[in-house]
Amino acid sequence: MTFGNNILASMIALGLASIAVPSHADWALSADPIAVKPRPEQMQVQPQNPPAFTWSRHPLKPASYTVEVKSGSAVVATYTTKRNFYLPAKAFAAGTYTWRVTPSTVEAWSTPRTFVIDSTSKVFEVPESEVLRTNAIKHPRPRILPKEFMPVAQWSAAMKTDRGAALTRLTNEVTGRITSLVPIRDTDWVMFTTTTASAARSAQDTDIRTKIGLAARQAEAAALLFRLTGDVKFLNEALLRGDQLAALNPYGTTSYSNQDQATRQIAFSLAKSVDLIYDKLDATRRAAWLKAIEQRVAVIYADLAGGDGRMDQYPFDSHGGSNLGYVSVIAALLVNEIPAAQTWFDFAVRAFIHSTSVWSGPEGGFSQGTAYGTYTADILLQQWQPLGEALGLNLFNKPWAIGFTNYMMHFLPPGSPGNVFGDEREIIPNWGLTKAFASRYTTPTAAWYAKNQLGDENDLTLLTARYPLPVQTVTTAVPPANAALYPSIGWVAMHSSMADRARTSLYFKSSPYGSYNHSHSDQNSIVLNSGGRRLLMEAGYQDYYMSPLVTSWYRQTKAHNAITYDGGVGQFTQGTGENLGYNGRITAFSTSAALDYAEGDATPAYAGSLSAAIRKVWYLRGQDAVVVLDKISSPAAHKFEWNMHAAGPIKTEAPAKVAITNVDRSVCLTDLSSGSVFETRSGPPPKAGMVENHGAYVKTAAATSAEFLVVLDVGCKRPAVTLTNTASGRTLTIGTQTLNLPK
Template identity: 55%
Template sequence: MPAIQRFLTRALIALPFATLTAGVAHADWVLSTEPEAVRPAPSNYQIQPQNPPAFAWSRYPSKPPQYYIEVSQNGQVVYTFTADKNWYLPSKAFPVGHYSWRVRPSTIAQWSTPREFDITANSTVFEVPDNSSLRSFVATKPRQVARQLPNNFVPKSQWTPAMLAERKPALDALINEYTYRNVKTVNDADWPILTSGTTTSISTASAADIRTRVNATARQVEAAAMLYRLTLDKKYLTEAITRGDQLANLNINGPTSFKYQDQANRQIALTLIKATDLLYYDIDATRRQWWWNVVDARAQQIYLDLSANGDRIDQYPYDSHGGTNLGFLALISTLSLGNIKNSGLWFDFSVRSYINSVYAWSGPEGGFANGTAYGQYTADYALQLWQPLMAATGVNLFDKPWARGFMQYFAHFVPPGSTSHLFGDENETVPDFRMLKSYAQRFNSPYAAWYVKSISGTEDSLSALMAPYPLPYTQSTPVQPPNAALYPSIGWVAMHSNLSDLKRTSLYFKSSPYGAYNHSHGDQNGIILFSGGRKLLGESGYLDYYNSPMFNDWYRQSKAHNVVTYDKGIGQDVTGNTATLAKNGKVTAFSTTSALDYAEGDATPAYGAAVKSALRRIWYLRGQDAVIVQDKITGAVAHSWEFNVHAAAPITYNSDNSLTITNVDRSVCIRPLLSAAQMPVTYATRSGPAPKPGTYEAHGAYATPSTLSGEFLMLLDVGCKRPSVSMSETTTSRTFTIGGQTVTVPK
């Protein structure tokens, strides 16, 4: 079995590689010409990680009231469904087999082009009951047992010795946090409403202050309410009520409204409904109704936004805040079902939709195109939302194949010992392994058990005290994930010398169909290199504030990344979300063995009309701890092409046209593999903005003379071992022997 198929079968059920570049046979109405519209799925003979699969398609232009879906097998229709939205999630699993499906509007007999998919024995059964069944399940849970808590939840006085051993440290930590945390009273007057619509450092700071202080008060409410449920100490009840009143008193149309700070708005609504759920019989009816009224008003703002323009989130799912807001609405509606007038409307709109769509930032195998920093924040939200949703609805989102793939994505791209995030906004920040460990602990998986065992950090005390007992990861024997991995729908590749070795080499490659959309950057075909936790080749710049001059002119630009640019820093198109989603990249080849990993990316669309072809190939020679990078790029007219190098330590230029980068005790040497006659390139130092305080950055680039087509063929020698290199060539390829390992590179 080929290496890529072994990996995808063992680690995560995903697309067979042959389907990665397969196109739809005939374009039809379900495939919108708008880059931001939802793509039809399943398609391209995909093996479905989830059984039953989720169906999706772009809307028919006239927006019919219903759609009819036919699923066929061996030329016979075996399922028919009716949907009132442009997606459908069957409630029951399909038998193993090969299927095709098509859809048509209820108003006309225009079927879509059939698309085919497979359900295999490796497809995970993940069944979600229909809305009426879910509502009935929620209603069966008595209010004496909070809907958001596991059925086996008991106060501390009833903990077994084993539970005491596992959970008392978390209880002590939460009590200590509650006791010594200085939470300032929140007040509308502290935040003048900024209505200019212009993003500045001042407006960004004001929005951040609202978010930070509301989150701090919300945390105190939830911590106090949970401590009261565990200990029955009245002081915690008093604190929860006092802080809850402060949140309820904030003006729903003021600076914490959806219009001005949607994150604060959703957090207030969720916190108040969580508190009334935990303290249902412990707060008076008048206050409870007051809090419910506030939740009603704030959650309705979320609903009106997501349901605007015929349920916009269904047609245009690539909305970072909108996708998270949908999850908040799902939990708010679940915990308020039967108590708030609009809760049933919200519930039917959001719960199955959220469970179905988590998340738009990758395909069904998991991953996160917006970068690992925002992936980390999403994992934190998952703990806040999925755990109580599971207790209330009986649907465990941690069992969803996407969720398991998301966990494995962290193991590959934020492995043990990582010192910074990767790709996209806030890539310069340090990972918070507490969040990642907490998320991984929810999986009964050998890879999750390995990740939990291998990373540092203690789980957040509040989420730990609300977790199911025992934690699922404890049921599995740890197994290290493969050293190399492709996540095809986001176009990310990880190559490690040994995931379990903190001194390892880690090489990351990205060529993403998401382009520079949302929190992503113009870094298609980009590479990042670490050794022993030291960054050798990295991304440059930092997020001072969103939409700042540095953000627009450097941080997101190709010239700030280890990619090819031309004519002194001109690179990929990062202007406008709609344009950048279409101007993207893709991984077109991947393989892995114990000795050699290989990936190829095509970033041609990312550069726009100026570039006719932009391919990068990388080979990681695991036995030699060395990397070969080949770039081949062709323009519409002649350009000086540039191989950019960004380092977290000084770059030393050597007399043989090579570079040396040494970061404390780790180094890499970079040298051209072709002679000056074969590849006439010159190296020059480049300048960039001042780095983040406390860090160091160096920039440079190898450049070609002005030419229609350029090629770079470089050796990255990790550890500067300077292995012997020999080359033989034919008319179609060059074969390099590097320190005893041979690699053939196409011309």
């Protein structure tokens, strides 16, 4: 991702948006690490214009807040809001601004905070709720479809060539399932008396999601095919499946309390089906479907709106964030059909557009790993496309979304062997999902990604999208930069060449999000791929969420290419909700044609057991080599370990030299520091069909400080390597490239 130099410099100097509480705390900044933080601040250039203002709630629980924005000494804007965020409807002129907020009950202005709007700040204006509601009501039905939507009989030859295959696939899918898809019933599942994670509960949740997903897809796909073809068999199928979904007990096994993903999918698909075949529903059926939608959304709304809108104050809720989006779309489709939908609309729509994702800063990215980033891309595409059509607003223009797309290009590039970091990173990605998201942009990099990435878009989203897709209007395809920093999530990508599918890719993570939610205790860890093969991988797999295997191995530092001590003791990890403050951060980053560099500080992640955990990483593009320098210190003496995990054998060549080979790709590792030996390690059995080998460089004696200096020679080319002491530090030469290292 490309950032203005002023953005990057300010973020690095200020700890790159660390979640730790800064020193200028006031009432707008809660001491609770999971509470919302005041933003914008610290002279940061805003990717979005206007920026959204957020702050923690005042303890007096006022009825409203007043936000004041100044340019110099002049007040340029004043806003009143009942919630502890505000998204202005109009952009600011370029300049430097300060803002503060006070509760309505007492004059208690927060500490002024400063932000910058410049030429890099992208204008993204969201009209007020009244305007958006009017736009939705005025949009002719179906609201989820472009006004230019045409049935197949009116398609041009070019459109048939472009989308004919998707139409055929969806037609065959729906036709086949007319007879093969078994009706769903409440009695298919049992009500659990506890929410405790277990293999049985996980299996039933998966079964509910799968069966509801198939039935819901069949209903809306049949409705869309009827709208496209006029074939009455698709109308009959849409009515049948819609009736089955509407008949499910909203307080039973598919209820919000038992399986929130199922209940939101039922309401979402019914709402879209109502919209698609609005003119073919008799009064009785329409009333039954709308009642089912209202009952299910009412429970979701009650949860999200509880505590005066709990997520305004505590936004770190992945399901809650997605549910807010589902409520937004349903409200936009049914705002004049269900009386409560106006309340849902005013509560959810602008809040959803404002927040989008709490898992990165406004510049984009996704801290919870690329697997869940891919799932998020899928959900957002399903939500944003119909919501944007109904509202008359292109949500893909949000700067966060543009950054999110660039993040996917860097961490799931064409030719990549798979996901990195976080839960389910062992799952083979659905490449078509990220490709589809990128296809909503008219940039040369999006065109490069769409052209080179594998996979097909979901036929439902493609056949409801505008024609042509934005990316199809781009004539020039250009790969993104070879290296990138995503500051607010603490992720760095370094590639030999983005244009080469057989590239070497080095990923480095030191994240302010710690091991929260779907993240792991893997701060200052690396992943190394080359030629579509894993060389240094992350170990383990998720058999089910927070299983014993997950908590004892998969999420632990010892299962990653990172630092542990005394036989695998690593970073703090306990559950998923206590870990936000036990984090890391990228403290330096630079890139050039020949050399990339990043530095991470993971000290807080070790919860006081280490007094310093600093990793410096260089990628020598000309040599296709990596240098990793770790500096560790602790209050007590430990035997420190530099862990490595491979998808092929790890062969010992000398006490501190090993070679890893994965089919036709290899890397040779040498630890140049003193007092290290290589030891083979063991781990739980890997996922079926996977190969994992484990090892570590281990210090032979316990000490309160240690250094590892490891050279990774990709391809085992075995260049000459020399390390020389100098008056100011050390000089490391690898082949024809030289690095100046600290003592």
